[in-house]
Amino acid sequence: MTAGTKFALGAVLIVGSVGYLMASGIKQTGQYFLTPSELAQRVSADPSFYDLGLKVGARVVPGTVSKETATQTLRFNITDGTVNYPVIFKGLPPDTFTDSVEVVVEGRLQKDGVIHATNVLAKCGSRYEAVPKA
Amino acid sequence: MSLLGHLSLWLAFLVGLWGAITGFVGGAQHRPDLQQSARNATFALFGALLVAVISLEIAIFRHDFSLQYVAGRTSRNLPTFYLWSALYSGQEGSLLFWAAVLSLFGALTQLFTSRRHRAYLPYVAAITSLVATFFVSVMLFAPANPFQRAAFTPLDGSGMNPQLQNPGMVFHPPMLYLGYISITIPFAFAMAALLTKKLDADWLVAVRKWTIVSWLFLSIGLLIGMWWAYVELGWGGYWAWDPVENAALLPWLVMTAFLHSVMVQEKRGMLKKWNLALVLGAWLLSIFGTFLTRSGVIASVHSFTQSPVGYFFLAFLVVAAIACAIVYIKRLPLLEAESTLESVVSREASFLFNNLLLIGLAFSVLWGTLYPIISEWVQGVKVTYGPPTFNFVNIPLGLVLLLLTGIGPLIAWRRASTTNLRRQFAVPVTVGVFMLLILLVAGMRELGALLAFSIGAFVFGTVFQEFARGARARHRQYGESTGFAVLQLLSRNRRRYGGYIVHIAIVLLFVGFAGMAFKTETEATLRPGESAELRGSDGHLYTFTHLGISQYNALNRQVTAALLDVRRDGKDIGRLRTEKRQHVDALGNPTFEPSTEVGIMSGLRVDLYVVLAGLVNGTEQAVFRFTINPLVWWVWFGGFVLVIGGLIVLWPGGVVVAVKGSKASPAQAGYAVKLEAER
Numbered sequence: 001m002t003a004g005t006k007f008a009l010g011a012v013l014i015v016g017s018v019g020y021l022m023a024s025g026i027k028q029t030g031q032y033f034l035t036p037s038e039l040a041q042r043v044s045a046d047p048s049f050y051d052l053g054l055k056v057g058a059r060v061v062p063g064t065v066s067k068e069t070a071t072q073t074l075r076f077n078i079t080d081g082t083v084n085y086p087v088i089f090k091g092l093p094p095d096t097f098t099d100s101v102e103v104v105v106e107g108r109l110q111k112d113g114v115i116h117a118t119n120v121l122a123k124c125g126s127r128y129e130a131v132p133k134a
Numbered sequence: 135m136s137l138l139g140h141l142s143l144w145l146a147f148l149v150g151l152w153g154a155i156t157g158f159v160g161g162a163q164h165r166p167d168l169q170q171s172a173r174n175a176t177f178a179l180f181g182a183l184l185v186a187v188i189s190l191e192i193a194i195f196r197h198d199f200s201l202q203y204v205a206g207r208t209s210r211n212l213p214t215f216y217l218w219s220a221l222y223s224g225q226e227g228s229l230l231f232w233a234a235v236l237s238l239f240g241a242l243t244q245l246f247t248s249r250r251h252r253a254y255l256p257y258v259a260a261i262t263s264l265v266a267t268f269f270v271s272v273m274l275f276a277p278a279n280p281f282q283r284a285a286f287t288p289l290d291g292s293g294m295n296p297q298l299q300n301p302g303m304v305f306h307p308p309m310l311y312l313g314y315i316s317i318t319i320p321f322a323f324a325m326a327a328l329l330t331k332k333l334d335a336d337w338l339v340a341v342r343k344w345t346i347v348s349w350l351f352l353s354i355g356l357l358i359g360m361w362w363a364y365v366e367l368g369w370g371g372y373w374a375w376d377p378v379e380n381a382a383l384l385p386w387l388v389m390t391a392f393l394h395s396v397m398v399q400e401k402r403g404m405l406k407k408w409n410l411a412l413v414l415g416a417w418l419l420s421i422f423g424t425f426l427t428r429s430g431v432i433a434s435v436h437s438f439t440q441s442p443v444g445y446f447f448l449a450f451l452v453v454a455a456i457a458c459a460i461v462y463i464k465r466l467p468l469l470e471a472e473s474t475l476e477s478v479v480s481r482e483a484s485f486l487f488n489n490l491l492l493i494g495l496a497f498s499v500l501w502g503t504l505y506p507i508i509s510e511w512v513q514g515v516k517v518t519y520g521p522p523t524f525n526f527v528n529i530p531l532g533l534v535l536l537l538l539t540g541i542g543p544l545i546a547w548r549r550a551s552t553t554n555l556r557r558q559f560a561v562p563v564t565v566g567v568f569m570l571l572i573l574l575v576a577g578m579r580e581l582g583a584l585l586a587f588s589i590g591a592f593v594f595g596t597v598f599q600e601f602a603r604g605a606r607a608r609h610r611q612y613g614e615s616t617g618f619a620v621l622q623l624l625s626r627n628r629r630r631y632g633g634y635i636v637h638i639a640i641v642l643l644f645v646g647f648a649g650m651a652f653k654t655e656t657e658a659t660l661r662p663g664e665s666a667e668l669r670g671s672d673g674h675l676y677t678f679t680h681l682g683i684s685q686y687n688a689l690n691r692q693v694t695a696a697l698l699d700v701r702r703d704g705k706d707i708g709r710l711r712t713e714k715r716q717h718v719d720a721l722g723n724p725t726f727e728p729s730t731e732v733g734i735m736s737g738l739r740v741d742l743y744v745v746l747a748g749l750v751n752g753t754e755q756a757v758f759r760f761t762i763n764p765l766v767w768w769v770w771f772g773g774f775v776l777v778i779g780g781l782i783v784l785w786p787g788g789v790v791v792a793v794k795g796s797k798a799s800p801a802q803a804g805y806a807v808k809l810e811a812e813r
Contacts, residue, residue: 003474003475003476003477003478003480003483004474004475006478007475007478007483007486010478010483010487011486011487011490014487014490014491014494015490015494017530017531018494018495018497018498018527018531021498021526021527021530021531022498022501022502022527024526025519025523025524025526025527026505026517026519026523028526029520029522029523029526030505030517030518030519030520030523031517031518031520032515032516032517032518033506033515033516033517033518034515034516038515055518069659069748069749069750069751069755069757071659072657072659072747072757091657092657092745092747092748092757092759096727097727098727
């Protein structure tokens with residue numbers, strides 16, 4: 001075997017493992033990113049979407065946020081305009097979380113119809129720029 | 135002032151176009167008058183953009199809120215320290231900053247390129263002017279004009295986002311921009327080499343220092359960004375695989391690959407096509423990263439407002455990529471290798487594997503960044519590629535790369551003999567295995583961390599051995615003391631030994647990264663006098679006692695501060711303070727959401743990291759998050775060492791290392807030759 005062939009084998013090995021790592025990484029740790037409507041659709045079509053780790057991107061429904069600072073529990077509803085889901089989150093929300101912000105909720109939709117969040121990210125269109133006050 | 139600024143943008147646009155045209159035509163037709171004109175255009179371009187920058191700064195410092203840009207990003211009560219950074223804190227200003235810095239680099243290149251590389255300069259002038267003109271045209275036509283007047287002049291501006299009001303803001307963006315922008319210079323030389331057909335490795339010499347300059351700036355920018363995220367954002371980490379972080383990491387990875395593979399071309403005349411492709415690729419990635427962060431196609435903590443600017447960058451990227459591909463493919467026949475690979479157990483092979491891994495890493499980072507878009511196209515549903523996925527893929531690749539960091543510099547060129555291998559690796563391998571055994575006995579079972587620490591010990595062993603051998607040789611030959619001999623090694627062969635120091639820095643960084651596997655965390659709601667306990671991975675029990683809350687007004691914010699008493703195993707080790715800040719305008723009305731100031735007590739073994747999450751119903755009862763982050767200090771120390779190593783490599787003077795095929799004298803002093811001869 002020439003050095004070139006051996007090197008090619010090594011290269012294939014590296015490229016192969018990068019590909020393999022990426023594919024299995026996505027399989028093991030990738031999460032669906034859905035809107036509430038998409039989630040509702042998927043759940044009704046396939047109940048295995050209950051209790052599956054996923055992310056939901058939506059807007060917080062103004063006036064639904066209730067905070068219990070003592071138990072650090074945060075409850076709010078999210079919506080994309082058509083479908084509404086209640087969310088319960090134990091933990092610290094980010095500084096940018098308010099009752100009308102766009103959020104990404106990471107967690108599981110349980111059979112009770114509530115998303116039990118493990119993480120809440122507040123999306124701010126332009127963190128670099130002032131938010132115009134409505 | 136704003137009129138002057140606006141006019142100078144137009145002037146810059148015209149001068150830049152002139153420079154691009156005269157540079158290309160003058161280069162192609164060998165017309166000295168046009169070439170001279172292109173050179174002068176780079177100076178004029180810099181002058182015009184400098185005037186624009188100064189005009190904008192004057193407007194910012196004078197609180198001229200008739201400019202939309204100034205009103206949208208500053209306010210009367212913004213601390214002066216942060217005022218000047220408003221220049222690059224928004225879309226329009228950062229475009230101006232970018233164009234101005236690029237024109238400065240373009241002018242400096244014209245002034246300081248050695249006479250040997252004159253032939254490239256007309257094209258270099260053309261390309262730097264063209265790229266800078268593109269940025270100016272975005273400002274003028276997108277439009278993203280920092281000198282745009284507002285419909286009415288507000289009494290006060292809306293202020294700067296509090297998360298930007300951190301010393302990091304003064305250093306991080308400029309450093310990152312300097313790195314990002316300076317990639318254009320190696321790119322310009324590479325294109326000039328392709329266009330002039332002077333591909334005889336001379337361009338490598340011309341480009342090498344510039345590549346290290348931009349690599350170093352990018353490194354500094356990334357490191358300060360990590361530090362900033364750590365102290366400001368309050369989630370307890372420094373790297374989140376955010377698209378913007380990734381966008382800066384991509385060219386860094388590609389340039390790191392280039393800095394290694396360039397040595398293979400210098401020594402063996404191989405990899406010519408590959409090296410050119412890396413330089414072109416690094417630059418295209420830098421434009422691609424700019425497109426990603428400015429278009430809003432991918433959500434990120436750094437994102438700017440969605441704007442037509444993104445389309446400009448996309449169009450520019452596509453045109454530039456096509457132009458690069460055409461020129462590159464046309465010149466492929468001139469880029470044949472002068473020698474072939476003789477053995478896979480050789481330095482060139484280990485550098486090749488290192489390059490493949492770096493590019494593999496870059497590819498996986500790029501793929502992961504784009505995955506939400508790709509999956510939506512292909513599967514019809516967005517699948518996120520989050521930090522767990524990035525870590526899953528990149529940690530193993532990073533560890534193999536770390537291993538090569540130890541192997542590459544020691545293994546012989548061409549073909550390593552068994553004797554060479556034994557002589558070079560016996561000691562370092564022993565050190566690595568020894569470290570592994572110690573950690574196993576100590577009870578560590580985290581696979582990734584075990585590997586990181588033992589491979590790190592191995593790499594450290596290789597570098598230590600290199601320094602020891604070099605110093606011993608000097609001691610034998612010149613009778614120098616060990617300390618002096620090490621200094622001599624560093625100053626005689628800066629590239630080689632500076633490179634080793636960078637390798638040590640990489641080990642330190644990996645040690646710090648691996649430490650994060652052992653972080654511990656708890657949350658607690660405490661009344662004054664109550665305490666929370668948390669055991670750190672250093673085995674100590676830390677007790678945090680809430681002492682009380684104080685509230686007061688500072689310059690442009692209302693501060694709620696909590697003070698905590700910290701004990702390690704019952705012994706008082708000091709106090710921590712963490713704040714919630716509500717920023718206000720000059721009239722005392724709140725602006726922005728409240729922000730958090732993290733309390734950090736940093737040590738060699740662990741960082742104590744406390745975040746005040748909020749008060750319970752306005753009482754002094756407060757919610758805290760306590761995190762104990764092991765070994766974070768080593769990340770910052772590693773970063774410091776990396777910069778020192780980079781500076782040693784860059785420092786002017788020392789011995790000129792000849793490039794295979796170049797006209798420079800092949801004399802290579804110092805121990806590089808001696809040690810190579812021994813092999």
